[in-house]
Amino acid sequence: MSQNPAHEWQARALELREKIERANYRYHVLDDPEITDLEYDRMLRELESLEEAHPALATSDSPMRRVGARAQGGFAEVRHAIPMLSLNNAFEQEGEGERERFREVADFERRIEQTLDRRSPVFSVEPKLDGLAISLRYEDGIFMQGATRGDGETGEDVTANLRTVRAIPLRLRGEGWPRVLEVRGEVIMLHKDFEAFNAHARAAGEKTLANPRNGAAGSLRQLDPAITAKRKLSFFAYAVGEVQGGDLPPTHSKTLAALREWGFPVSPEVGTAHGFDGLIKYYQRIGAKRDALPYDIDGVVYKLDDYAGQRAMGFVSRAPRWAIAHKFPAQEQTTTVEAIEIQIGRTGAATPVARLAPVQVAGVTVTNATLHNADQVARLDVRVGDTVIVRRAGDVIPEVVRVMPALRPAHTHPWHMPSHCPVCGSALLREEGEAAWRCSGGLICPAQRKEALIHFAARRAMDIEGIGERFVDALVDFGYVHTPADLYRLTLEDFLEMKRRADERDGSTPETVKQGKVATKWAENLIEAIEASKRTTLPRFLFGLGIMHIGESTAKTLAAWLGSLAMIRRMPETILRVLPDIGQEVAASIAGFFAQEGNQKVVDALLAAGIEFADETHPSPKLRGRLDLAVLLDMAGINKVGPKSTKLLGEHFRTLDKLIAAGASHWIVAGLPSAAATHLEAFLADDKNVQPLREADAAMQELLAAVPAASAASSAPLEGQTVVLTGTLPTLSRDEAKERLEALGAKVAGSVSKKTSFVVAGEAAGSKLDKAHELGVEVWDEAQLLALLARHEGAS
Ligand SMILES: NC(=O)c1ccc[n+]([C@@H]2O[C@H](COP(=O)([O-])OP(=O)(O)OC[C@H]3O[C@@H](n4cnc5c(N)ncnc54)[C@H](O)[C@@H]3O)[C@@H](O)[C@H]2O)c1
Numbered sequence: 001m002s003q004n005p006a007h008e009w010q011a012r013a014l015e016l017r018e019k020i021e022r023a024n025y026r027y028h029v030l031d032d033p034e035i036t037d038l039e040y041d042r043m044l045r046e047l048e049s050l051e052e053a054h055p056a057l058a059t060s061d062s063p064m065r066r067v068g069a070r071a072q073g074g075f076a077e078v079r080h081a082i083p084m085l086s087l088n089n090a091f092e093q094e095g096e097g098e099r100e101r102f103r104e105v106a107d108f109e110r111r112i113e114q115t116l117d118r119r120s121p122v123f124s125v126e127p128k129l130d131g132l133a134i135s136l137r138y139e140d141g142i143f144m145q146g147a148t149r150g151d152g153e154t155g156e157d158v159t160a161n162l163r164t165v166r167a168i169p170l171r172l173r174g175e176g177w178p179r180v181l182e183v184r185g186e187v188i189m190l191h192k193d194f195e196a197f198n199a200h201a202r203a204a205g206e207k208t209l210a211n212p213r214n215g216a217a218g219s220l221r222q223l224d225p226a227i228t229a230k231r232k233l234s235f236f237a238y239a240v241g242e243v244q245g246g247d248l249p250p251t252h253s254k255t256l257a258a259l260r261e262w263g264f265p266v267s268p269e270v271g272t273a274h275g276f277d278g279l280i281k282y283y284q285r286i287g288a289k290r291d292a293l294p295y296d297i298d299g300v301v302y303k304l305d306d307y308a309g310q311r312a313m314g315f316v317s318r319a320p321r322w323a324i325a326h327k328f329p330a331q332e333q334t335t336t337v338e339a340i341e342i343q344i345g346r347t348g349a350a351t352p353v354a355r356l357a358p359v360q361v362a363g364v365t366v367t368n369a370t371l372h373n374a375d376q377v378a379r380l381d382v383r384v385g386d387t388v389i390v391r392r393a394g395d396v397i398p399e400v401v402r403v404m405p406a407l408r409p410a411h412t413h414p415w416h417m418p419s420h421c422p423v424c425g426s427a428l429l430r431e432e433g434e435a436a437w438r439c440s441g442g443l444i445c446p447a448q449r450k451e452a453l454i455h456f457a458a459r460r461a462m463d464i465e466g467i468g469e470r471f472v473d474a475l476v477d478f479g480y481v482h483t484p485a486d487l488y489r490l491t492l493e494d495f496l497e498m499k500r501r502a503d504e505r506d507g508s509t510p511e512t513v514k515q516g517k518v519a520t521k522w523a524e525n526l527i528e529a530i531e532a533s534k535r536t537t538l539p540r541f542l543f544g545l546g547i548m549h550i551g552e553s554t555a556k557t558l559a560a561w562l563g564s565l566a567m568i569r570r571m572p573e574t575i576l577r578v579l580p581d582i583g584q585e586v587a588a589s590i591a592g593f594f595a596q597e598g599n600q601k602v603v604d605a606l607l608a609a610g611i612e613f614a615d616e617t618h619p620s621p622k623l624r625g626r627l628d629l630a631v632l633l634d635m636a637g638i639n640k641v642g643p644k645s646t647k648l649l650g651e652h653f654r655t656l657d658k659l660i661a662a663g664a665s666h667w668i669v670a671g672l673p674s675a676a677a678t679h680l681e682a683f684l685a686d687d688k689n690v691q692p693l694r695e696a697d698a699a700m701q702e703l704l705a706a707v708p709a710a711s712a713a714s715s716a717p718l719e720g721q722t723v724v725l726t727g728t729l730p731t732l733s734r735d736e737a738k739e740r741l742e743a744l745g746a747k748v749a750g751s752v753s754k755k756t757s758f759v760v761a762g763e764a765a766g767s768k769l770d771k772a773h774e775l776g777v778e779v780w781d782e783a784q785l786l787a788l789l790a791r792h793e794g795a796s
Pocket residue numbers: 023024026027028033034035036037038040041067068085086087089126127128129130131132133134149186238239298301325
């Protein structure tokens with residue numbers, strides 16, 4: 001062909017060849033394709049029709065004449081005694097009726113009928129597994145060598161890696177196998193292994209696999225077999241290559257049955273079919289099942305079943321004439337990103353989702369695809385306006401697998417996680433070291449309503465029995481409840497009506513008189529349980545609100561130190577931070593929660609509904625030691641004013657007002673280094689700094705004023721003791737023991753250390769008991785514990 005193509009078709013053919021070669025290299029050698037299979041297949045088809053129209057184009061170096069690509073991955077080469085070929089493809093066409101739509105299959109079948117002069121021949125019908133073709137060589141029943149297909153003539157020796165694939169027998173089972181037997185099949189990655197790999201990679205911030213095929217090919221072609229062993233690969237056999245010293249059955253389907261006997265996995269979907277109608281029936285049956293299969297398939301394969309017929313049909317350059325791959329609609333497609341939005345899940349997790357120009361993927365119109373999390377968006381660098389490849393396989397949500405940077409329009413911007421929930425406007429927060437961002441508006445966020453209610457009613461929170469998932473679904477779906485406060489307004493009639501609607505929705509049978517009575521009893525019980533929940537404790541209530549980062553133990557700390565809900569609600573972040581085990585993140589979450597107007601309304605409504613706390617008390621006297629001017633200045637974090645300086649200022653000036661009134665010269669007189677004085681002066685000159693400081697000071701004064709003057713006999717006789725519970729106690733539940741110990745001021749810890757005061761051990765106590773013995777920590781039984789509790793509980 002000339003360098004300067006004389007014709008347009010020549011130029012196009014050159015262009016197609018170049019693109020196909022490049023795609024082959026990326027796909028077969030790098031296991032990292034840039035374009036979808038659909039685009040590749042289209043180019044191949046176009047080149048094929050050009051070569052048919054202009055036979056001069058069909059030179060021996062045309063990609064139409066070659067299989068795959070010669071790999072160069074650092075493995076030894078293996079020459080295949082019998083070439084590993086490709087398959088011709090049949091795609092669905094426009095048209096009426098099956099013979100029109102599947103005319104390529106019809107042509108294939110008719111050609112066999114005519115050539116062999118046979119009506120309705122028998123075919124082996126098989127799923128077309130989407131993985132990597134390999135050939136396994138057995139000598140005297142022992143696995144000797146395994147190779148990839150490569151360019152069909154020469155593949156790579158990946159024996160060491162294949163030995164790590166459990167589905168590949170290292171030794172043949174049964175009997176009757178030939179002395180030399182080459183078994184061919186597909187190495188694949190199951191959906192569950194692919195998903196698990198990617199979930200792990202996403203959490204660790206590592207590169208994800210684009211699809212299971214790349215996962216299988218990339219994993220198998222690792223130079224270190226230990227890496228291959230870690231990626232879970234599977235294998236299915238579907239053909240044989242070289243055979244010496246023995247005979248195979250006369251048909252392909254019987255050969256597959258023999259392979260199964262000898263220990264090879266063969267897909268359970270494999271079968272036989274007669275003539276065109278049989279083939280199409282199989283195609284449709286597997287197509288309907290495709291989403292439910294545990295692995296990717298990109299079509300089905302029809303193979304003339306008897307070997308004599310196969311020999312008579314022979315080969316074209318790169319594929320047999322006796323077989324064809326009937327392809328399904330593609331599982332990957334290209335489309336453009338119109339927007340990137342945030343979806344809030346029922347637990348508040350914020351997932352970025354790409355809104356796409358609608359596109360057909362594997363027979364379904366896809367308009368959204370998940371981007372999983374903010375890190376994944378950053379890793380893929382997906383931007384609005386980008387052309388992307390989306391993938392939909394099995395029942396997994398469609399996902400964006402890659403961006404095509406060459407097609408990126410000008411003036412795009414990297415995407416960032418928004419700061420607020422698109423549903424309720426609350427701040428989106430991220431837990432340290434976690435990939436997921438969450439909406440902090442648990443109580444008011446409509447997206448989280450159901451979860452919020454379930455959490456509120458949970459046994460360890462408000463303990464409302466009977467509020468299960470189905471019930472909560474109905475409550476929320478029918479609009480009876482927006483926030484937990486609404487629960488306390490519901491009447492018997494509301495519950496009965498709601499139940500009727502829920503039953504109707506589920507298609508339950510109409511009510512009988514007896515069922516009516518049962519329903520009424522059920523509603524009465526619920527109302528009673530809701531009523532009973534009004535008398536609760538402050539920690540249970542705080543926990544039930546579902547404030548981010550607030551577990552049961554933080555809720556108890558808040559209650560124990562601040563004493564009342566009113567006080568907790570008013571405390572700014574800075575004051576909360578002086579409480580034990582409450583760091584900046586937790587303090588910000590609590591203060592942020594109570595500052596939010598929507599949350600305030602819900603809490604007010606709950607109180608208005610009559611919720612009372614049996615245990616509200618005064619702020620803890622221990623606050624006296626923790627709250628003073630020095631602490632306030634420490635929290636402000638002023639440059640050059642370290643702990644020594646704040647201590648000095650605290651002791652000297654006592655109150656913020658006095659400190660400010662005194663001014664820099666007095667501070668220096670009092671002993672503050674002049675550099676520190678300069679920084680403090682500059683700090684206090686800015687109203688942005690002073691305002692929060694004054695607020696914190698006011699809160700601090702209020703809190704201290706509420707602390708009882710001289711505390712009477714300690715209400716916490718076990719203060720300072722750390723107890724560990726292990727095993728099952730004869731009468732006390734773990735929760736009860738914990739609650740009672742904590743009520744007396746003890747700390748209940750999860751693990752034994754030298755600081756542990758004593759361990760209470762019950763039945764089947766395990767490693768904690770061993771640890772106690774090892775460290776010489778005292779071990780008690782339940783009787784001793786009960787005696788201790790009895791001694792103190794009456795008194796406090
Ligand atoms: N996206 C890209 O850039 C790119 C580039 C090159 C190739 N491709 C894709 O690769 C494929 C072409 O490669 P090909 O030559 O392997 O052809 P093919 O995938 O169409 O068919 C042959 C292969 O099918 C597999 N197969 C699965 N189940 C089988 C069964 N039951 N019996 C026999 N074989 C079975 C074998 O691995 C065999 O080698 C196309 O799907 C093409 O789209 C994509």
